[in-house]
Amino acid sequence: MSLIATSLFRSWRRGLLLALWVLASAPAVAAEPLRLNTGVGAPYIQADxxxxxxxxxxxxxxxxxxxxEAxxxxxxxxAMINANKGLDDGIAMRIKGLEAAYPNLLRVDEKIIDNDFVAYSIHHNFPTTGFETLRPHQVGYIVGWKVFEAKLDASYSVTRVQDADQLFKLLGNDRASVVLFERWQGNWLIRQRGLPAKLLLPPLVSTEMYMYLHVKHAHLVEPAASALRAAKADGTYRRIFERSLAILEAR
Incomplete structure (x- = not known):
């Protein structure tokens, strides 16, 4: 090999070794997190x-x-449209059967939580064993909540409002003796507002909620279900539930 060729080879080798060293010492690029969306607010999703x-x-x-991340x-x-299009990677929590309307979503077959629909009252405390127990009361709920609309016909005294803010103002101003809402978001709101409202039990309706993944992540559906089952079995799920939700009912 000529002196020129030898020199070029050595320069090339030094350059290659330098490039390999740079690649080896560079920090690994973190994978983009999966995005699972939801339309619910605190205490399911919080700014902190x-x-x-x-x-x-x-x-x-x-x-x-x-x-x-959620x-x-x-x-x-x-949220559902974006998940179905694959703009997000899935939905963190939604009712069973969503795949009928959104065919690109696959249900992770392990329940995330039971979504309880309940009553709150300031001046009354009675077991809500069915919608019939609400008949003597002025009841408030949010327009469009089918779970309540389907049960409260014209024989009930009902006030309908546009959002949660109006709903709990209705209760706080004694314009409704009972209001209907989702359990954990309701618990959060009455704490935030300092309302002396009582949660009435049992739930009027309880619905199982599931996670969904876009079809591009079909290979993760069963592993995610297994991971959730494992979190329940080893106590991790219970600890998360207690620190984020159950604490709202602690006295």
Whole structure:
């Protein structure tokens, strides 16, 4: 080999070794986290990252070696559309059967939580063993909540409002003796407002909620279900539930 060729080879080798050293010493690029959306608010999703889904979603996928996060949407319908299109990677929590309307979503077959629809009252305390127990009361609920609309016909005294803010103002101003809402978000709101309202039990309706993944993540559906079952079995799920939701009913 000529002196020129030898020199060129040595220069090339030094350059290659330098490039390999740079690549080896460079920090690994973190994988983009999976985004699972939801249309619910606090205490499921919170600004401080300590909501129920804020904690549970990353835990499930951590067990699969993947980063993940729960993201909140103001518009629930937009959340489902984006997940179905694959703009987000899935839905953190929604009712069973969503795949019928959104065919690109696959249900993770392990329940996330029971979504309880309940009554709150300031001046009354009675067991809500059915919608009939509400008949003597002025009842408030949010327009469009089908779970209540289907049960409260014209024989009930009902006031309908546009949102949760109006609903709990209705209760606080004694314009309704009972209001109907979702359990954990209701508990959060009465604490935030300092309302002396009581949660009435048992729930009027209880619905199982599930996680969904876009079809591009079909290979993760069963592993995610197994990871959630494992979190329940080893107590992790219970700890997340207690620190984010159950604490709202602690006295």
């Amino acid at each position: 990252g300590k909501g129920f889904l804020d904690l549970l979603v990353p835990e499930i996928f951590r067990r699969l070696g993947l980063p993940a 993201v909140g949407y103001v518009a629930s319908e937009r």
